[in-house]
Amino acid sequence: MKGGLISKGFIYFLCVSFLLMMNGFHAIGAEVKGKGIPIGEMISKGEVKFEARENVWKAVEPSYFPIFQGTKVKTEKGNAVITLSDGSQIEVSPNSHFSFDQSDRFVLSQGRIEFRIPSASETNFKAGSLSILKSRSLQATKDLSTVPAKNEETIGSIDIHSNGSVTVKSIQGKISILNQDRTVLAALSSKDSVTIPSTTAGTKSKVMVAQAGATPAAEGTAEFLGISTWGWVGVIAGAAAIGGIAWAVDETTEVEVEVIPVCP
Numbered sequence: 001m002k003g004g005l006i007s008k009g010f011i012y013f014l015c016v017s018f019l020l021m022m023n024g025f026h027a028i029g030a031e032v033k034g035k036g037i038p039i040g041e042m043i044s045k046g047e048v049k050f051e052a053r054e055n056v057w058k059a060v061e062p063s064y065f066p067i068f069q070g071t072k073v074k075t076e077k078g079n080a081v082i083t084l085s086d087g088s089q090i091e092v093s094p095n096s097h098f099s100f101d102q103s104d105r106f107v108l109s110q111g112r113i114e115f116r117i118p119s120a121s122e123t124n125f126k127a128g129s130l131s132i133l134k135s136r137s138l139q140a141t142k143d144l145s146t147v148p149a150k151n152e153e154t155i156g157s158i159d160i161h162s163n164g165s166v167t168v169k170s171i172q173g174k175i176s177i178l179n180q181d182r183t184v185l186a187a188l189s190s191k192d193s194v195t196i197p198s199t200t201a202g203t204k205s206k207v208m209v210a211q212a213g214a215t216p217a218a219e220g221t222a223e224f225l226g227i228s229t230w231g232w233v234g235v236i237a238g239a240a241a242i243g244g245i246a247w248a249v250d251e252t253t254e255v256e257v258e259v260i261p262v263c264p
Contacts, residue, residue, distance in 0.1 A: 038066035039103045040085055046078020046094070072099040075111070088123040089116045101126070112159040117173075119153055127158055127166045129202030135174035135187060156188075164198025 096111020
C-alpha cells in the first residue's frame, strides 16, 4: 500500500515537472519570437555602443552588428554604416543617437546622417517631431511605354544642430517634411535644403513652468486622505490644544469643589 502511494506520488511529480519544463520552453520561444529577425546590419569604426538594457551601454562588434527594431545605438567617437533589408543605406556621423521604432522608420535623436533610399523602399525618418520621407511622383498616361521602368533613388542628409534646429537636404530626389499633425512644412526637390527651427522641430525638451497650487510632490508635501503633511500637522496640533484645554478645565473643576462643613 505504502509502495503504491510512493509510485503514484513519483508519477505526479514527473508530470508536474514536465509541464513546468514545457512552460519554460514556451516562454523562451516567445522571447525569441518577440525579438524577431534583424531588419538590417551595421558595420562601424571607432567608439560605437548599443543599449543592452536600460541605461547600460555596451560596445558593438565593428565588423558586423545586427539591427533589430527598438535597438538604440550611439556613435560617440566613431561612425557607422547601416544597410537595411530593402537596400537602404544610412551613414551615421560621430556623436549621433538613433534607433528604429518601426522596421522602416529611422529615429534620429542627435547628430547627423546621410541616406540613400531605393525607389521601392518605404524607409522614412523621424527627427524630433518631424517626419522626413521621400515624395512619390504620380504620373498619368495612356501609353505605358512612356512610364519610366525605374524611379531614381532618393539621396539626402539630416542634421540636428546643437541649438535644436534641423536641417534637411535633398541631393537627389524629392523629400517631404511633415510635422506631428501630418501637415507638410516643406517639399524639397533635388539640390534643395531647409532648416526647421527647434520650436517647430520639437527637438528641445519642454521647460516646466511653475504653477500655483498643485505642486505637493515638488515641495515635499505629500498628501494622505486628501490632506497635505502640513495640514495633518495642523490637525494634530489643534487636537492636542483642545485636549490640553479640556484637561485644564477638568483639573480646575476638581480643585474648586465646595466643601460643606457638617455640624456635630
